[in-house]
Amino acid sequence: xxxxxxxxPAATETGPDRPRLTKREGRSPxxxxxxxxxxxxxxxxxxxxxxxxxxxxxxxTVDPAASFESAAREFTVLRPSGLGDDWRVTAATVQRxxxxxxxxxxxxxxxxxxLQLVESTTPAATLVPAEVGKExxxxxxxxxxxxxxxxxxxxxxxxxxVLTEGDRTxxxxxKAEQRSLETFAASLR
Numbered sequence: 770x771x772x773x774x775x776x777x778p779a780a781t782e783t784g785p786d787r788p789r790l791t792k793r794e795g796r797s798p799x800x801x802x803x804x805x806x807x808x809x810x811x812x813x814x815x816x817x818x819x820x821x822x823x824x825x826x827x828x829x830t831v832d833p834a835a836s837f838e839s840a841a842r843e844f845t846v847l848r849p850s851g852l853g854d855d856w857r858v859t860a861a862t863v864q865r866x867x868x869x870x871x872x873x874x875x876x877x878x879x880x881x882x883x884l885q886l887v888e889s890t891t892p893a894a895t896l897v898p899a900e901v902g903k904e905x906x907x908x909x910x911x912x913x914x915x916x917x918x919x920x921x922x923x924x925x926x927x928x929x930x931v932l933t934e935g936d937r938t939x940x941x942x943x944k945a946e947q948r949s950l951e952t953f954a955a956s957l958r
Contacts, residue, residue, distance in 0.1 A: 833861035833874050840872035844890050844937050847957035855879040856953075867891045867899075876943075876953070884943025884950060886957075893931075893938040897921075900940050901929045913955045920947070930954050 819825040840846050840863050849856075860875035869890035876884050889896050898905065901923035909920040911930060918930040918941075929942035930950050939957070941950050 827857075830857045830859060831861050833858045836861035836863050836872060836874065839863045840870060840888065843870045844888075845935075846872060846888050846937075847886075847939055849886070849953060849956040850958050852953070852956050853879065859883075867895055869896075871896075878945045878949040878953070880945070880949065882943065882945035882949060884941060884945040884953065886953070887938075887940040887942065889938055890936055891938065893933045896938050897931055897940070900942055901927075901931070905929065911951050911954065913951075913957075915958075916954075918954055 837846055837848055856879065857877045858874060859877055860873070862873050864871050864873070869892070871887065871889035871891060874886040876886065878884060887896070887900055901921045905921045905923045907919055908922050911918045911920055916932055916934070918932050921929040921931055923929040923942055926944050927942055928945075928947050928950055929940055932939040932954075941953055943950065
C-alpha cells in the first residue's frame with residue numbers, strides 16, 4: 770500500500786522566531802582587543818630581551834687575524850692600530866683573482882657607518898675603478914705622518930682614500946664621513 774500523503778518541507782529559520790546570539794554569547798570589540806593584547810605583550814617582551822640583553826642591534830663582529838696573516842704571506846699589509854673598541858670588524862676575506870690577491874676587511878665606525886679596507890696586489894689601474902666606480906674622480910689629498918692618500922669621490926654617498934705603494938694598492942672606501950676615513954687611514958701601520 771502506498772501512502773499518498775504529502776510531506777511538507779521543514780520550516781526554515783528565516784522568520785522572526787530565528788534564534789539569535791545574546792550579547793553575552795557574541796564577540797565584542799573588547800574581546801578582540803584583549804586577544805590582540807595577549808599576542809602583542811609576549812612579542813614586545815621578546816623584542817626587548819633581544820635588543821637590551823642580547824645586543825641584537827649591534828653588528829656581528831669577526832676576528833680578522835687569520836685574513837691578515839693569509840694576505841701577509843703574499844705581500845706587506847697595513848693593519849690598524851690604536852682604534853677604540855667602538856670600531857667593529859664585520860667581515861674579513863682574502864681572494865685571489867684579477868691578477869693578484871685582495872684582502873677585504875669590513876668595519877663599522879663609531880657612528881655606525883660602514884667602511885672597507887681593501888689591500889691588493891692587483892694593479893691600481895684595474896682595482897681603483899672597480900672599487901670606487903667608473904665615475905669616481907680624484908678630489909684631493911690627505912696626508913698622515915707616514916703617507917699621502919688620494920681622496921676620491923666614489924659611488925653615490927661614498928668617499929675613498931687610495932694609496933699606491935710599490936706592488937700594492939690600499940683603499941679605504943665607505944659611506945662613513947671623511948674624518949672617519951682619515952682617522953682610520955692614520956691608524957694603519
